[in-house]
Amino acid sequence: MRPDPLRIHIVTDKFNTGGGIEHIYQISKGITNVNFGIFAENGNAKDKFKGLDNVKVYDKGFNPEYVLEKRPDIVHIHHLRPLLSFFKNPFVKYNIPIIFTAHGLHIHKYEFSKSLKKRLKYFLRFNLEKNVLKKIDRVIAVSKEDTIFLQEKYKLKNVTYLTNGIDFSKINISNKSKIDLREDMNLSMDHFLFVTVARFDFQKGYDVLIRAIYLLKDFIKNRKVKFIFVGKGDKFEEMKKLSGKLSVSEYIYFFGERKDVYNIIKCSDCFILPSRWEGLPIVLIETGFLKVPVIASNTYGNREIIRKKNGFLFENQNTEDLSENIKKVIEHKNYLNEYSENLFQEVKKNYSIENMISGIKQIYFSYKKY
Numbered sequence: 577m578r579p580d581p582l583r584i585h586i587v588t589d590k591f592n593t594g595g596g597i598e599h600i601y602q603i604s605k606g607i608t609n610v611n612f613g614i615f616a617e618n619g620n621a622k623d624k625f626k627g628l629d630n631v632k633v634y635d636k637g638f639n640p641e642y643v644l645e646k647r648p649d650i651v652h653i654h655h656l657r658p659l660l661s662f663f664k665n666p667f668v669k670y671n672i673p674i675i676f677t678a679h680g681l682h683i684h685k686y687e688f689s690k691s692l693k694k695r696l697k698y699f700l701r702f703n704l705e706k707n708v709l710k711k712i713d714r715v716i717a718v719s720k721e722d723t724i725f726l727q728e729k730y731k732l733k734n735v736t737y738l739t740n741g742i743d744f745s746k747i748n749i750s751n752k753s754k755i756d757l758r759e760d761m762n763l764s765m766d767h768f769l770f771v772t773v774a775r776f777d778f779q780k781g782y783d784v785l786i787r788a789i790y791l792l793k794d795f796i797k798n799r800k801v802k803f804i805f806v807g808k809g810d811k812f813e814e815m816k817k818l819s820g821k822l823s824v825s826e827y828i829y830f831f832g833e834r835k836d837v838y839n840i841i842k843c844s845d846c847f848i849l850p851s852r853w854e855g856l857p858i859v860l861i862e863t864g865f866l867k868v869p870v871i872a873s874n875t876y877g878n879r880e881i882i883r884k885k886n887g888f889l890f891e892n893q894n895t896e897d898l899s900e901n902i903k904k905v906i907e908h909k910n911y912l913n914e915y916s917e918n919l920f921q922e923v924k925k926n927y928s929i930e931n932m933i934s935g936i937k938q939i940y941f942s943y944k945k946y
Contacts, residue, residue, distance in 0.1 A: 680855025
């Protein structure tokens with residue numbers, strides 16, 4: 577008699593478009609011999625899972641009783657909010673494995689202020705996360721630095737390193753040339769275009785980039801250089817105001833949210849990611865696959881992908897260093913093809929969806945009871 581398929585409930589906060597839901601989609605799509613329940617609050621990406629016969633979507637949130645009512649074999653949590661919901665009672669114990677994927681450690685945000693209030697918040701969050709994560713059967717870290725942090729700072733023994741991966745065949749880009757793509761988007765043919773794709777919040781460091789552009793004003797005044805910002809978020813309007821205050825609005829296109837992100841990256845000359853911290857940024861993997869050169873902050877996540885001779889790293893939050901790297905890219909274009917080819921080879925080798933799915937399957941089936 578064949579055993580029943582594993583029943584795994586994947587839990588996140590909301591069905592919203594983004595890297596988190598895409599990651600969950602790739603897992604459930606890639607492991608067809610497992611039955612998945614996806615639990616989250618209602619959002620704009622719920623229909624993403626239509627057509628997957630092994631998936632059932634539950635959009636009424638992540639209450640533990642609700643998730644466990646369907647008797648899963650494993651619960652796999654992907655966001656801190658549902659994780660804390662599962663362990664708000666310090667005495668609770670579950671008789672099934674609980675797995676948590678840490679898509680970056682947001683405790684890092686408290687490292688960027690020396691105020692007493694921020695230090696207190698760091699202390700409280702540190703101890704909360706440390707105690708909760710010790711109760712979990714398996715913690716998956718998507719970067720090596722996060723793995724080390726969890727092992728050395730939180731003293732966890734239950735950490736597995738498994739990097740993110742993407743399905744390169746699903747990166748839909750136009751067959752049009754860079755010139756034709758620019759024409760479609762009313763972008764100048766003869767400008768050197770930098771692009772940034774990220775949500776507008778403190779983590780992503782748009783303020784750092786805008787201040788670097790301000791330092792470059794004299795340098796780019798007589799050069800044809802533009803910066804494209806793609807995304808939305810809480811600080812979108814604030815960043816538009818900052819660019820106006822610093823008189824650099826003429827050099828920036830604020831594109832907002834777009835569905836043609838890959839084409840925008842493809843028709844640009846260089847990608848910039850000025851984040852203060854990351855987990856493992858999917859956008860750098862995608863950009864590497866598109867063979868576009870990268871400038872990124874030397875911080876968690878970024879420096880795992882961008883290394884010597886496959887991109888340019890600038891000192892985190894250092895606007896002068898970022899501006900110098902932008903100058904270097906503009907003035908020394910001969911670097912760019914070599915660096916983008918090296919990055920392409922790096923991401924193809926180490927960040928494929930096949931590697932990620934294989935690792936997840938091994939973890940899931942290590943808990944299989946026959």
